[in-house]
Amino acid sequence: MHYIQVNDLSFHYGEEAVLDDISFCIDPGEFVMLTGENGAAKTTLLRNVLGLLTPTTGHVTISDKNYKGKKISIGYVPQQVAAFNAGFPTTVLELVQSGRYPKGRWFKRLDERDHEHVQRALKSVGMWESRHKKIGELSGGQKQRISLARVFATDPDLFILDEPTTGMDEESRQKFYTLLKHNTEVHHKAVLMVTHESYELRPYADKHIHLVRKEDSPWRCFSMDLCNAPSKRQS
Amino acid sequence: MDISILSQYTFQVVAVGTIFLGLAAGAVGAIPVLKGQSLIGDAIGHSSYLGIVGIFMIIQTRNPAILALGSFISGSLAFFCIQTIGQHKKIEMNNALAFVLSSFFGMGMVLKSYIQGHPSYQEVSQAGLQNYIFGQASYIMKDDTLLIMIVAALALMMLIVFFKEFKIYIFDEVYAKTVGISAKYLRWITLIMCMLLISVGLKAVGAILISSMLIVPTIAALQWTDDFGHVLGIAAFVGGFSAFFGTYLSSTIHNMPTGPAITVVMCSMCFLSILFGPKGLVSNKIKQRGGE
Numbered sequence: 001m002h003y004i005q006v007n008d009l010s011f012h013y014g015e016e017a018v019l020d021d022i023s024f025c026i027d028p029g030e031f032v033m034l035t036g037e038n039g040a041a042k043t044t045l046l047r048n049v050l051g052l053l054t055p056t057t058g059h060v061t062i063s064d065k066n067y068k069g070k071k072i073s074i075g076y077v078p079q080q081v082a083a084f085n086a087g088f089p090t091t092v093l094e095l096v097q098s099g100r101y102p103k104g105r106w107f108k109r110l111d112e113r114d115h116e117h118v119q120r121a122l123k124s125v126g127m128w129e130s131r132h133k134k135i136g137e138l139s140g141g142q143k144q145r146i147s148l149a150r151v152f153a154t155d156p157d158l159f160i161l162d163e164p165t166t167g168m169d170e171e172s173r174q175k176f177y178t179l180l181k182h183n184t185e186v187h188h189k190a191v192l193m194v195t196h197e198s199y200e201l202r203p204y205a206d207k208h209i210h211l212v213r214k215e216d217s218p219w220r221c222f223s224m225d226l227c228n229a230p231s232k233r234q235s
Numbered sequence: 236m237d238i239s240i241l242s243q244y245t246f247q248v249v250a251v252g253t254i255f256l257g258l259a260a261g262a263v264g265a266i267p268v269l270k271g272q273s274l275i276g277d278a279i280g281h282s283s284y285l286g287i288v289g290i291f292m293i294i295q296t297r298n299p300a301i302l303a304l305g306s307f308i309s310g311s312l313a314f315f316c317i318q319t320i321g322q323h324k325k326i327e328m329n330n331a332l333a334f335v336l337s338s339f340f341g342m343g344m345v346l347k348s349y350i351q352g353h354p355s356y357q358e359v360s361q362a363g364l365q366n367y368i369f370g371q372a373s374y375i376m377k378d379d380t381l382l383i384m385i386v387a388a389l390a391l392m393m394l395i396v397f398f399k400e401f402k403i404y405i406f407d408e409v410y411a412k413t414v415g416i417s418a419k420y421l422r423w424i425t426l427i428m429c430m431l432l433i434s435v436g437l438k439a440v441g442a443i444l445i446s447s448m449l450i451v452p453t454i455a456a457l458q459w460t461d462d463f464g465h466v467l468g469i470a471a472f473v474g475g476f477s478a479f480f481g482t483y484l485s486s487t488i489h490n491m492p493t494g495p496a497i498t499v500v501m502c503s504m505c506f507l508s509i510l511f512g513p514k515g516l517v518s519n520k521i522k523q524r525g526g527e
Contacts, residue, residue, distance in 0.1 A: 050413055076413040088269060088406045089461045095406070101399045101414075134461050147410075154414065 141167030261474025264449030458512030
C-alpha cells in the first residue's frame with residue numbers, strides 16, 4: 001500500500017509550467033527527503049500533494065487508510081508559519097493541545113493520554129518550559145518549533161514537512177531527524193520532508209527526490225530525479 | 236434613573252431581543268475580527284438597508300421576517316459583489332468594500348426617498364422604514380424579539396458545536412485544511428451567521444451601526460484575556476450588557492435612537508478596556524517600566 005502516490009503530475013501557474021513529469025510513491029515506514037535549488041517549486045509540489053493546489057495534469061492519491069486499516073491522518077508544517085495568526089488569543093500549550101482535537105469527537109475533553117502526547121511533543125522540540133507563553137511573544141524559530149510540536153501531538157501517520165529545521169542549531173536538528181527516523185522505523189509513520197540540509201539528512205532518508213531544472217522548457221520548470229535510497233543502501 | 240421602566244412588559248420585550256442580539260453578535264463577531272475581516276460586516280450591514288426598502292416596495296409589508304429576508308438577500312448580493320470586484324487585480328479589497336457599501340446604502344436611501352409621498356405607496360404605512368437606519372427600540376414588537384431570539388440561539392449553537400473547528404480555522408487555515416477541517420464551510424457558516432444577525436438586528440440597531448455590535452465587543456474582550464474561549468465569553472457579555480443598557484437609555488431618553496445608544500455604551504466599555512484592561516495600554520506601560 002502507498003500512503004502517497006503521484007502520477008505524471010504537472011503544475012502550471014497560468015501559462016507558465018513550473019512542475020512536469022513528477023511521479024513517485026511513499027509507503028508506510030519510509031523517510032523521503034525532497035531537495036532542489038531555491039525556487040525549484042518544492043513547496044508547490046507539497047501543496048499539490050496536500051490538495052491545497054490542483055495539478056494541471058496527472059493526479060495525486062493519498063491513501064484513505066493507514067497501515068492498520070484506520071483513517072489516515074496527515075501532519076503538515078509549512079515552510080514559514082505565515083498562516084499563523086499571531087494576534088490570536090492563545091498560549092503555546094493551548095495551541096499544541098489543538099493538535100489533539102482532530103482525534104476527539106464533539107464536546108470531548110482532552111484526557112490523560114492526550115495530555116501525555118502534548119507534553120511529549122512540547123518536550124521533543126524543547127518548548128515545554130515556554131508552554132504558558134502567548135503566541136504573540138514567540139520568535140520565528142519558536143513558532144516553527146510549536147508548529148512541529150502540534151504535528152507531533154497530532155500523532156499523524158504521514159508527516160509532510162517543509163524546511164522544518166529552519167532556525168534550529170545542529171544538535172537540535174540531529175535530535176529531530178532521529179525522532180522522525182524512530183517514528184518511521186518503529187511506528188511505521190511516513191515522512192516527506194523538504195530540506196536544504198541534504199548532506200545531514202542523507203543518513204536518515206530512505207528515498208531522495210531531487211527537483212532538477214528541465215533544460216528543454218521555455219519556463220523555469222522542474223522535473224524530478226529519484227536519486228537513491230541512502231539509508232537503506234547504507235544498511 | 237427611572238428604574239420603574241424595567242418592570243414594564245414593553246421594555247422587557249425589547250430588552251430581551253437586544254440582549255440576545257448583543258450576546259450572539261458579540262460572540263460570533265469575534266470570528267471575522269480575529270480573521271482580520273471585520274469590515275466585511277460593516278459593508279454587509281450598510282448594504283442590507285437596500286434590501287429592506289427593496290422588498291417593502293415589492294411586497295408592501297413591514298412584516299419583520301419579510302424585511303429580514305430582504306436585508307439578507309441584499310447582504311448576500313453585496314458580499315457576492317465584494318468578492319467579485321475584489322478579485323480584480325486593480326481593485327484592492329478595501330476599495331471594493333467601500334464601493335459596495337456606499338453604492339448599496341446610497342441606493343437604499345434613494346429608493347426610500349422615492350417611495351415617500353409616491354402615490355403607489357400611499358396606502359401602505361412606511362413610517363417604520365426610517366428606523367432601520369439608526370434603529371428604534373420602541374418599534375420592536377414581540378415578533379421581532381422572537382425572530383432575534385431564534386437567530387441568536389441558532390448562531391450561538393453553531394459556535395458551540397464548531398468551537399474546536401473555529402479555533403483551528405481562525406488560527407491557521409492551512410493547518411485546518413490538512414487535518415480535514417473545511418475552511419470553505421466554516422467561512423460560509425460565519426458569513427451566514429453574521430448576515431442573519433445583521434438582518435434581524437437592523438430594526439433594533441440600524442444599518443449604520445449594526446456592524447459595531449460584531450466588531451467592538453471582541454476588541455474590548457482582547458484587552459482582558461489571551462484565551463479564545465474567554466474572548467468569546469467576554470465579547471458576548473460586552474455585547475449583551477451594552478444592548479441592555481443602550482436599550483434602557485433609548486427607552487428613557489426622549490427621541491434617543493437605540494443604535495447610537497447601544498454603540499456609545501459599547502464603545503465606552505471598549506475604551507475603558509483598552510485603557511485599563513490587563514492587556515490594555517496602562518497595564519502594558521506598567522509592565523514595560525517594570526522590565527526596564
